[in-house]
Amino acid sequence: MGYLKGFIVTLGKLFKRTESGRVVTTQYPDEKRSKPERFHGRHVLNRYEDGMEKCIGCELCAGVCPARCIHVRGADNSLDDPVSPGERYGYVYEINYLRCIHCDLCVEACPTEAITESKLFEFSFTNRSDAIYTKEELVVADDGHPQKLSWEDWRAGDDKHTSAWMRATSSSGRADYEGQVGWSGELGYGIRSPEKGQKDR
């Protein structure tokens, strides 16, 4: 008579709900669950504290991209008005979000921590060309935060930890480096302090 027990369970749910006393549903567009700290979302192109772009146009991100969604072309900096501190800079930088799988390999590949990912994933387009983000849209604003474009749904916390900080806080995952800063400063934040508690893991 094990069947009957099941009927009592379902009937009981009618009156009891869950242990926490509420339904398990998250009313998605109205309320959102908090995202994990290292969530992979829309990319940002970072800048140094003095406002210079970090990207040097090396195309390593484009080379490593498994979805072939990044298009980069480098150009020489002009001596009078350099865009990045080095010899070259990213002249064209485009990401096609219809192809991007948010694997974060571009972030791993970048030698200057220029490209990182925010936690934003709620953005949509009505045509294919809108899905291609250009450098104007990707590069961080003058306050160091990602540009909040009109068609994107930014919520509190989505733009946190978008810097190179979100890579492993200890180089190559070695706990010896705990507490040591291995990343460069950036516009709006300076050099961020390392994550606590690496040794516990």
Added chain:
Amino acid sequence: MTLSLGHVVFGLDPLYLGGVGLDEVFITLLKVVVAFGLLLMSVMLMIWFERKLISDMQNRIGPSLAGPFGVFQTLADGIKLFFKEDLIPERSDRLVFKLAPYLSLVPAFLVFAVVPVGGDFNGGDGRVTIFGHDTFLQVADPPVGILFVLAMSSLAVYGVMLAGWSSGSKYPLLASVRASAQMVSYEAALGLSLVAVLLKSGSLSTNQIVSEQSVWNWNLWVTWLVPMVVFLIAATAELNRPPFDLVEAEQELVGGFHTEYSSLRFALFFLAEFMNTITMSAIIVTLFLGGPNGPDFTTVGWLSGVLWFFIKLMLFLFIFVWFRATLPRIRYDQLMDLGWKLLIPVSLGWLMLLACYDIAGDRGWNRAAVVVVTLVVMAGLAGLLVLALRAAKQKPKDAHDDTSYERKATWVT
């Protein structure tokens, strides 16, 4: 006895006793329209009710945005389906493909026509007076009412079968074969469990069956519960509802027999499915729970009957949803085993038991002794059945050993 045209078509309704005039036609049309509208409305609410209830049973919210408590969700879905592209597969049999949804929808409507939804059965025979004419609160009361119900539920199989066949695609065809096999097998159990009721009521007319159960003489205990349980299980299978919804097992199959259907034609199948749930619940209420029978708690004569019918109907709709929320889907062989090897023998045996009990009463025999003898005979037959099933499962001794099949199945390219 003079038989007027109305009497032949619409049966024993007192409306047509004085011949068919303009008034009678008008009242009949009114009843048809009301029944039609009521059924469409109730399907809309039933789908909402099912979704809400099942989400309550699963700690979810269910539809909540369209209208108050999401009650217009079904309407919104219907409108969406209405505006979708209507596809007819190139390899389909176009005429049959277009016909099939109606073949399953129309029987669903027609079954409801013979269900008495109200009327005063406390002393009266369910007559109500509309515009000075006596009539029953059902569209028609043919003398073959229950046979009509069975005929219509058989016809619904054609809708399913032809939908799968005419799609011109092999998977809907397979699904429709499965579906019709299931529906045909369970129709046997459905009909046999129903015979017990007919035996006690002595009539096929739904109004008569309800009258026989007047006040508290419900067939539920007159036939000793078992036929109702069998009927409920068989009806669930007949309706292709969980746990017997192998036909369109959402989690396993793309769609079932209606895979190739879209837009309004798909909506019609959906409508028919839920309408069948409602009409089948109404049939159960009519057959076993006394239809609109119940103590009169209103001063208006006809209202309490309608309310009682509604309460009982809701109970069964609740039970169907409860089944869906609780029971996991069974396997196809289990489905067939349950139908052929359990439900049919049980309902047959029960029919024999009831018949013997009645005959013993008529002839003045000792009823207890007759029941005991009947039970012994039934046990013997059940034993024979079990033996037969066991023998059928055993492999014949002189058959080839299993490996011979494997050797044949070598891959030849």
